[in-house]
Amino acid sequence: MPGEHETRIEAAFTKQSAxxxxxxxxxAFTSGLPWLIGLIEPDPAxxxxxxAGGTGLVARALAPSVTRVTVLDATEAMLATGRQQAAxxxxxxxxxxxxxxxxxxxxxxxxxxxxxxxxxxxFADPAPMLDEMVxxxxxxxxxVVKDLVSDADLQVxxxxxxxERLRDDSxxxxxxxxxxxxxxxQHGLEATRxxxxxxxxxxxxxxxxxxxxxxRAGAVRALLRAExxxxxxxxxxxxxxxxxxxxxxxxxxxxxxxx
Numbered sequence: 001m002p003g004e005h006e007t008r009i010e011a012a013f014t015k016q017s018a019x020x021x022x023x024x025x026x027x028a029f030t031s032g033l034p035w036l037i038g039l040i041e042p043d044p045a046x047x048x049x050x051x052a053g054g055t056g057l058v059a060r061a062l063a064p065s066v067t068r069v070t071v072l073d074a075t076e077a078m079l080a081t082g083r084q085q086a087a088x089x090x091x092x093x094x095x096x097x098x099x100x101x102x103x104x105x106x107x108x109x110x111x112x113x114x115x116x117x118x119x120x121x122x123f124a125d126p127a128p129m130l131d132e133m134v135x136x137x138x139x140x141x142x143x144v145v146k147d148l149v150s151d152a153d154l155q156v157x158x159x160x161x162x163x164e165r166l167r168d169d170s171x172x173x174x175x176x177x178x179x180x181x182x183x184x185x186q187h188g189l190e191a192t193r194x195x196x197x198x199x200x201x202x203x204x205x206x207x208x209x210x211x212x213x214x215x216r217a218g219a220v221r222a223l224l225r226a227e228x229x230x231x232x233x234x235x236x237x238x239x240x241x242x243x244x245x246x247x248x249x250x251x252x253x254x255x256x257x258x259x
Contacts, residue, residue, distance in 0.1 A: 006074070009122055009170040013054065013075040015211045016168075020055050021085055026240045027210035032251065033061045035197055042066045042113065046093045048109040051133055052119035054062045055082035056094055058143065060096070063093050066113070070095045072104065096108050105180040109138040117146040117200070134187045143189060146253040148195070150174035151235035160235040163223055166216045167207060180254040188254035197254045201237075203245040219253050221245065 019025050036058065042048070046066040050059040053071035055078050062070050071094060073079050080098045086094045099105045101119065114137045119127045139141050148164075150157035150173070157174065164171040181191040203224065207217045223231075224238035224245055235248040 011170075013170070014077040015207065016078075018081075019209045019211060021057075021081055025205045025206070030057065031186055032199070033057065035195075036117065036144075036146055036253060037061055037065075039144070039193060039195055039217075039238065039255055040113070040115065046113040047111045048113045048115065049104075049106070049133075049136060051104070051114060051116040052122075053080045053082075053115075054095065055085060058115055058117050059094050060086060060089065062064055062113075063091055068093055068095070070097055070106075070111075072097045072101065073098045074098070074100055088114050095161075098153050102132060104132040104136055106136045108135055109141075110136045112138050112141040113144070114141070115144045115146075118148065120147045120180070122170050122172060124172050126175075128211070130183055130187060132191065134184075136259065139258060141258050142192075142254065143184060143256050143258065144181045145184070146251060147180065148174045149177045149250050149252045153176065153233075153235070154233070156233050156235040158233060159223070163220055163234060163236065165219050166223075168210045175252075177252060178249070179237075180252065181256070184254060184256040189258050191254060192254045193255040195250065199249045199251060200240070200246055201249065203247055206247075219250075234247065 042062050042065040044066065048062055048066050050056060050068040050069060050071045053059055055072055056071040059071045071082060076098055079098055083096050114133045123129060133143055150160055161173045181194050184191055196216045200226040209221065223234055224236065224247060227234050227238055238245055
């Protein structure tokens with residue numbers, strides 16, 4: 001039986017499945033894909049697993065450059081949307097599998113490239129997921145993790161997480177910069193690349209994409225506007241563009257190789 005948090009994740013992403021592929025709302029996701037693909041450096045011989053891959057945005061971007069891609073996600077509605085998009089794109093080389101990221105339904109060393117994007121911050125303890133990702137990565141294969149990273153100041157990081165949870169209550173906490181590298185090295189992998197990218201994005205599409213309830217969306221706006229007025233620093237560096245609230249996120253991608 002899924003626990004309370006797993007139920008919260010499924011509810012959040014079932015709700016978001018209708019907005020996840022909307023071009024006007026997910027431009028930050030799609031604009032970041034070339035950067036991620038460039039860091040991954042896919043090989044035509046790669047057998048790829050996209051863990052907690054949602055609708056398969058990453059998988060579908062990788063598919064033309066590799067042998068085969070499998071998307072695993074725990075939310076059926078996200079997978080259904082992904083299948084529809086893949087069919088519309090004429091992609092027959094992407095497989096969508098319903099499953100648990102902490103108990104992957106695949107044999108050891110089944111994939112030469114294992115990727116996850118924006119997933120770790122949904123887990124109180126990402127270790128079981130990373131254990132599983134390492135298990136299914138073949139010798140010489142690569143493991144790639146992309147996620148948000150928090151501010152170095154713990155109090156500021158706590159405010160960032162508060163805002164993220166108001167926006168999407170399946171959020172737990174952002175990893176700190178560089179910690180994913182440490183985790184993967186503790187699993188015996190060799191980190192070959194760690195890169196950060198700062199994203200400046202408008203607030204309203206971010207809230208709309210997650211279908212944030214009006215009261216919680218109002219609380220997010222209030223916290224960001226309070227910082228503009230000299231209040232507590234949120235770590236999100238809010239600013240106004242033509243009267244509209246914008247904010248910053250820092251994304252980090254870690255690439256590691258399994259010996």
